[in-house]
Amino acid sequence: MFIRRMLGPMVLTALLALTACASAAPEPTPADTGASSAPAKPSPASPSAEEPAARAAITIDRPSGGKTVSVPFVVSGSADVFEAALTIDAVDASGMQACVRHLMATSGSGTRGTWEGTLAFPPEEDTLEVTLRAYTLSAQDGSMANLVEQPLTISPDRPKIILTSPRCGDRFEPGGLIILAGTAELFEASFTVELRDSSRTIMTMPVTAEECCVESQFTARLSLPADLPPGFYDVAAFDVSAKDGANENEFVVQIEVTA
Numbered sequence: 001m002f003i004r005r006m007l008g009p010m011v012l013t014a015l016l017a018l019t020a021c022a023s024a025a026p027e028p029t030p031a032d033t034g035a036s037s038a039p040a041k042p043s044p045a046s047p048s049a050e051e052p053a054a055r056a057a058i059t060i061d062r063p064s065g066g067k068t069v070s071v072p073f074v075v076s077g078s079a080d081v082f083e084a085a086l087t088i089d090a091v092d093a094s095g096m097q098a099c100v101r102h103l104m105a106t107s108g109s110g111t112r113g114t115w116e117g118t119l120a121f122p123p124e125e126d127t128l129e130v131t132l133r134a135y136t137l138s139a140q141d142g143s144m145a146n147l148v149e150q151p152l153t154i155s156p157d158r159p160k161i162i163l164t165s166p167r168c169g170d171r172f173e174p175g176g177l178i179i180l181a182g183t184a185e186l187f188e189a190s191f192t193v194e195l196r197d198s199s200r201t202i203m204t205m206p207v208t209a210e211e212c213c214v215e216s217q218f219t220a221r222l223s224l225p226a227d228l229p230p231g232f233y234d235v236a237a238f239d240v241s242a243k244d245g246a247n248e249n250e251f252v253v254q255i256e257v258t259a
Helices: 002-024
Strands: 058-062 073-079 085-092 097-104 113-119 128-137 144-154 161-165 177-184 190-196 201-208 216-223 231-240 247-257
Touching (some): 058 128, 097 113, 161 231, 161 247, 177 231, 201 216
Antiparallel strands (some): 073 113, 085 097, 085 128, 128 144, 161 177, 177 216, 190 201, 231 247
16 A cells, blocks of 8 residues: 555656656657758859840841832941941842942941931832842952841832933943933923032033923933043932922932943
8 A cells, every 4th residue: 555655646757757858859850851951042044045136237227127118218227347338229029129329337347337328210100029238248259248138118109300311320431421311290390410429519410301390201411521530429310499499309329430
């Protein structure tokens, strides 16, 4: 009896101690997976991320691709090309060149410059789909380089003055004869034709169409100076505004004088 009385409190004390130990035991942790506990570093950029594309040697800023324009129309853009020289043209679906112009940017050979030129050619009776191109020509073999191109639609709208001769890109020798021909629809049927280089007017002559105020034919003869240096020249036909004396209805084609 004495032993039972003594064991009772002892057993109770042992049970209380075991319960306290169990409640104080730390919770089990997940098994180590080998993953580092250090903060994750940002992943490097994907190798497929696109780098900014290098700017083309030549850009065409206007007219924008797909636009419908009437002749004559101005083409402009920027370029960083050797000696700042480039060429623009318009070719039809068959590859025939409707017009071409050689020009200079404001700078080149490592410094980007701007450029601007006019393409003028007789319009068709219907709309004409062309490709407008800008490019450089190799000094070694004349091959095309740095080509940029975009589609254009040429409206059949007819300007007040149209030169059908000469056409842009025609070649002449110094002292040669240019037959001026085309149509004009002008008050009093009179207008002016000039031969120009890049900095000055070389020759000026008056021309009169067959009829006043309706589209009619004209022809004239322009003799080039015998000492005219080889190079590119503009034949410009225009009339003068009665209001302010400014040139208007200008139709300009570029010709080449060869050695």
